[in-house]
Amino acid sequence: MEDSLQRFFLEIAYDGTAYHGWQVQENAISVQQRLNEALHKILRYPIETVGAGRTDTGVHAKQLFVHLDIPVGRTKNEDRFLHSLNALLPHDIAVYRILPVEQDAHARFDATERAYEYHVHFCKNPFLLNKSWQLRDAPDVALMNQAAAFLVGTQDFECFSKSHTQVYTNICTVTQAYWQETNGGLVFHITANRFLRNMVRAIVGTLLDIGLKKKTPEFILDVIGSKDRSKAGTSVPAHGLYLTKIVYPYIDTTF
The missing domain is CATH 3.30.70.580 (Pseudouridine synthase I, catalytic domain, N-terminal subdomain)
Known part of the structure; x- marks a missing residue:
């Protein structure tokens, strides 16, 4: 039986x-x-x-x-x-x-929302080894947040997806995307109903190019419109990325 x-x-x-x-x-x-x-x-x-x-x-x-x-x-x-x-x-x-x-x-x-964080820091810190990405130069947070605002909404994010990934759609709904200053570093927060493979790391790389004034904030609109991964920034290292929250309609995930 x-x-x-x-x-x-x-x-x-x-x-x-x-x-x-x-x-x-x-x-x-x-x-x-x-x-x-x-x-x-x-x-x-x-x-x-x-x-x-x-x-x-x-x-x-x-x-x-x-x-x-x-x-x-x-x-x-x-x-x-x-x-x-x-x-x-x-x-x-x-x-x-x-x-x-x-x-x-x-x-x-059944998950209706997922949230990620990406952590960067500026000074050598052995306690952040494999937990945060060390940057040499501090980016302009205001410029990055100006660009991040263009990510919010429902749109095609193929440009930030790993190439040759088979998914039923590249459409995602981003509900928040912003950088927050911390003691000695920065954290990027992004929430969406779904994410494509490598999407957050590609977005962070693109925003950092903007923060380091290699590109303007409006550049991110050109990247999204292109649907071309090669137009976006470099994918940042994995060790700074954290999946932080998943939401379901029938359970309390804030415990």
Whole structure:
């Protein structure tokens, strides 16, 4: 007799430095692989996790949701389950919550909003190694924010997508995009309903060209209109990028 299954969401976070991204790969270690291995040891059941999205090699996640189906009754004590799972996971991956959801809930397709941050700093800091990108010259934040305002809205962002990526559409709705000054650095914030592969890193590279006065703020309109990746700026290093928030209509993701 087959086990009855209950669908759950897991809220996880990870430092992506040691991993080749979120998604399972044949010849490289990923976050998803380590999570699946730990879940299998605890549940003694072939677990398949589905993430809200993929992150590339070296990218971090402050909040990522995954869904999985677990035989009924095997997670009665949620605190014990989370403690055991975290004990089996490496130090750079953590699980914060396990949430029962409807059987048709989907971590990827049900997400209505995603948010990223990109961190840069200006002085050598060993504590920011692999966590932020060090810039030699400080860019003009006002110019970058002027340009970032042109990103807000629903439009075709093919120009910022990695080449030869197969997606059903390049249309995304960006609801906010701005730079914030911090102590010794800057953080770029961007929120949208969906993102294309490499999109945030390409946007940051383009905005930094504007901030360093290589281009004018209006240049970003020409880039978007071109739908040509070669017109945009260089893709910045992965280690400054963080997935920070995912929103669903039926769960509280601000916990």
